[in-house]
Amino acid sequence: MTQLTPREIAINIILEIDKEKAYSNISFQEYFRVYDYLTSLDKAFITEIVNGTLRYIKNIDYVINQFSKIKTNKMKPFILNVLRIGVYQILFMDKVPISAACNECVKITKKRGLKGLSGFVNGILRNIARNIDKISYPDKNKNIVEYLSIKYSYPQWMIKYWLTSYSKEFVEELCEASNKAPQITIRCNRLKIDRSSLINILVKENIQVHSGLYTKEAINIKKTSAINQLDSFKKGLFQVQDESSILVGYVLNPNSGENILDVCAAPGGKATHCAELMNNDGEIIARDIHEHKLNLIRSSAKRLGIDIIKTEQYDATILDESKLETMDKVIIDAPCSGLGIIRKKPDIKWKKSIEDLDKLVEVQRKILSVCSQYVKKGGVLVYSTCTISEKENIENIKWFINNFDFVLENINPYIPKKLQCNTTKKGYIQLYPHIHKTDGFFIARLKRKR
Numbered sequence: 001m002t003q004l005t006p007r008e009i010a011i012n013i014i015l016e017i018d019k020e021k022a023y024s025n026i027s028f029q030e031y032f033r034v035y036d037y038l039t040s041l042d043k044a045f046i047t048e049i050v051n052g053t054l055r056y057i058k059n060i061d062y063v064i065n066q067f068s069k070i071k072t073n074k075m076k077p078f079i080l081n082v083l084r085i086g087v088y089q090i091l092f093m094d095k096v097p098i099s100a101a102c103n104e105c106v107k108i109t110k111k112r113g114l115k116g117l118s119g120f121v122n123g124i125l126r127n128i129a130r131n132i133d134k135i136s137y138p139d140k141n142k143n144i145v146e147y148l149s150i151k152y153s154y155p156q157w158m159i160k161y162w163l164t165s166y167s168k169e170f171v172e173e174l175c176e177a178s179n180k181a182p183q184i185t186i187r188c189n190r191l192k193i194d195r196s197s198l199i200n201i202l203v204k205e206n207i208q209v210h211s212g213l214y215t216k217e218a219i220n221i222k223k224t225s226a227i228n229q230l231d232s233f234k235k236g237l238f239q240v241q242d243e244s245s246i247l248v249g250y251v252l253n254p255n256s257g258e259n260i261l262d263v264c265a266a267p268g269g270k271a272t273h274c275a276e277l278m279n280n281d282g283e284i285i286a287r288d289i290h291e292h293k294l295n296l297i298r299s300s301a302k303r304l305g306i307d308i309i310k311t312e313q314y315d316a317t318i319l320d321e322s323k324l325e326t327m328d329k330v331i332i333d334a335p336c337s338g339l340g341i342i343r344k345k346p347d348i349k350w351k352k353s354i355e356d357l358d359k360l361v362e363v364q365r366k367i368l369s370v371c372s373q374y375v376k377k378g379g380v381l382v383y384s385t386c387t388i389s390e391k392e393n394i395e396n397i398k399w400f401i402n403n404f405d406f407v408l409e410n411i412n413p414y415i416p417k418k419l420q421c422n423t424t425k426k427g428y429i430q431l432y433p434h435i436h437k438t439d440g441f442f443i444a445r446l447k448r449k450r
Helices: 006-020 024-034 040-055 057-067 077-092 098-111 115-130 144-151 156-163 168-178 195-204 243-252 269-277 291-304 346-350 354-374 394-403 422-426
Strands: 184-188 208-211 218-222 238-240 259-262 283-288 309-313 327-333 375-385 406-408 428-431 441-448
Touching: 006 024, 006 040, 006 077, 006 098, 024 040, 040 057, 040 077, 040 346, 057 077, 057 115, 057 144, 077 098, 077 115, 098 115, 144 156, 144 168, 156 168, 156 354, 184 243, 195 208, 195 218, 238 269, 243 269, 243 327, 243 375, 243 428, 243 441, 259 269, 269 283, 269 291, 269 309, 269 327, 283 291, 291 309, 327 354, 354 375, 354 394, 375 394, 394 406, 394 428, 394 441, 422 428
Parallel strands: 259 283, 259 327, 283 309, 327 375
Antiparallel strands: 184 218, 184 238, 208 218, 375 441, 406 441, 428 441
16 A cells, blocks of 8 residues: 555545545544554644645635636546645744645655646645735625625535524624634443543543533543544443533533434434433333444443343334333434534535425424424423524424424523523524534423423
8 A cells, every 4th residue: 555645635525525525534434544653743634634634625725716817617527636735834833834735745746746737736825825814805895795604614604504593703703713623522321430530541541632612421522533432432421422512411410210202313323311310220122223323222222231222213204003102202413504613614605505494394394203203291301403594493493383292492401601691591592503502503402381
């Protein structure tokens, strides 16, 4: 196997995502498996270049087009992506010397057998580097949609959609925050250890840590590229889970001995958290449409020391008559557009359309219609998504309570005071990256009428 430099691997991953519509997280796993000589620093560098380039790809192309007579839509895909990673390093990576960014891109071009284009690559990158202060963007006051779309690198449909619900200032702050790579959040497994003891162990494992913002279990960590290799992980002392997702368990408020159904459960964060909140006493049925995803739930439950989770392969849109009115509580973490996790998966921006949202709403309403029937009279249904989309969130809930025997229930008794607001009294919360420093997330608690 020919050894590739981190920059070459980054270009290959971007090409794969661009050409084959691959998902970035899957591409990272595969390349890091194949090129097993990469150090943790190499992997971090590749991840930064790939995710950063994807975050700002529209901005980057706009800049390239200001300095190149040959426009990006006419360039060879390989050369275009060499330029893209070069421009990303020049504009957004302060720790990379401009000379290194330019020189390495030229070397990669020559190594690929494109020596004749190396002068072109060198000229474009060095011209941009000399003229950073002269880069111009659309006038914010004349066309806010075009400005936000190019400056922060988002598709115009998404900007227009958010502007139907939020102010210009709000949308700009949201775009900016969603372009910042988040810290990793983990959930302390309180069946095995308390948070302060886990923090001490993580520090001994050379992990930078600090407590989460809202919940007793949450810890934010830095300086690790292989979480699953840590002894503390292998021993089941924690699970990776964003704090927004942890809050779903709090809003559900499961009790020991209850029967819980999680209908779209993979990869299992919410189901395993509920098991911990229940002191591993009761029953949780964790369902997913894909068998390979159920393996993730089983593996996590075993590692965490949880034995009350029963996994089942099942399509949440199909009614299971054997479960009618048998569940104390049901979780619907619905398939969604993922607009709340763009900071983690920047390629989401370029894989979705407004038409996709409408199709997802149909699926979400089908799941709500079917799975609400499993809730006992007086039981609880929690609906959640990792998106910032009123179509998929509050509009779905309004439709649901108008058509089914459920009412929204005040969630203030279940969540931290610092999150309580007008909507939480009404039974739901929308979290935003720029306000709450979490993923963009929606949670609603609904009670079935007796």
